[in-house]
Amino acid sequence: MKKKPRVAIQGIKASFHEEAAYKFFGKEIETIECNSFKQTCDKLENNEADFVIMAIENSIAGSLLPNYTLIREYNFAVTGEVYLPIQLHLLALPGVKFEDVKVATSHPIAIRQCVDFFDDFPQITVIEGNDTAACAKKIKDEQLKDTVAIANSLAAELYGLNILERRIESNKKNFTRFLILEQNKNEQEKPINKASICFQVGNHVGALSKVLQIFAELNVNLTKIQSMPVLGKRNEYYFYVDMEWKEMENYDTAIRRALKYTVNFNIMGEYLKNDKV
Known part of the structure; x- marks a missing residue:
């Protein structure tokens, strides 16, 4: 009998996190209810869950900044994404x-x-x-x-x-993007055309611009850039970037070139774009 995937969610059954999990995995899952996003990460780290599904941004409320830090600090792999319309x-x-x-x-x-x-x-x-x-x-x-x-x-x-x-939300085009997290960056069986990366650059004129120009020249589309201060270090930031591409070779070349101008570079995950709402 095939084992149901264990998916850790923030909240309880019938929350939006479980609805997003159903949309990505189907309803044949075991939901692991957690009181906080950190607890979902602990469940995954302790092998009490196979996946975490984690909200990362909402079209009205914006980015969930602490979740970027959790993904980086636990060093989990981003292996998928799902967009969920928020109907209240x-x-x-x-x-x-x-x-x-x-x-x-x-x-x-x-x-x-x-x-x-x-x-x-x-x-x-x-x-x-x-x-x-x-x-x-x-x-x-x-x-x-x-x-x-x-x-x-x-x-x-x-x-x-x-x-x-029904539908009492003010904005009828409201949606939330969720990321799928796993312990390890396993080789993807299906094609990939999107990645989430994190890096730092030096604190001098044009440092970030140089990195962004590399991706532009190779037709790698940056769909999101999010900065986060490095804790305890003035004027130092982590940059979290989502990118898409049509030619895998262009992406590989862009990554190799960007490495020369960045520090603490981390490919958080490579996966198949899934932006259907």
């Missing part, structure tokens, strides 16, 4: 009507993405929770008849809640 609904116990609602609860980021909706209903008190799905579960467990959760349809299905209002 109001979930309540069966029989509860909208006029009964006094409290709405969810993760702070989810709440921020629905401020326009709640501006129209000042009688509803909005309270922050630690996880969208956990807020839905609490409504079921405690039978809260005056409270709604802001969560996804997966949470409604799992915890037996009704959807009172």
Whole structure:
């Protein structure tokens, strides 16, 4: 019997992390629930999980900066990516009507993405929770008849809640990008056309520009650049870069040339581009 992949997620079942895991791996997985992103990394490092799926950026909230540091410090391999549309609904116990609602609860980021909706209903008190799905579960467990959760349809299905209002998010084109992490940089069986790298450059005029020019000359498209300060060192930064290419030879050449102008260069992962939302 084929063993189900063990996927560590931040949050509980029916969270957006599990929804993203389903989208990437299919539903035949064993979900390892974790209280924090660091705990997901510990599970992978201790062989209690085969993969971590980790949110890295949201089209509204921006990058999750601490997660870049986690990936680098644990030295995990980025082996895939998945984009998930973030669709937020109001979930309540069966029989509860909208006029009964006094409290709405969810993760702070989810709440921020629905401020326009709640501006129209000042009688509803909005309270922050630690996880969208956990807020839905609490409504079921405690039978809260005056409270709604802001969560996804997966949470409604799992915890037996009704959807009172659909798609209350302010931006209907909101999505989150997740990375797939593994312990080792295994040889990819499928073709690769995207990479995530990290490096530092010297603190002098044109240092970063020189590296970026190398990729431009070889038609390697840089899809994201994120800088992070080096802890305890003034004016020193890590640069995290995502890139795509059409010709593998161009990418290989660009990497070799860039090595001459960088320090602490690390290819965090090479994988197949997967930007379908």
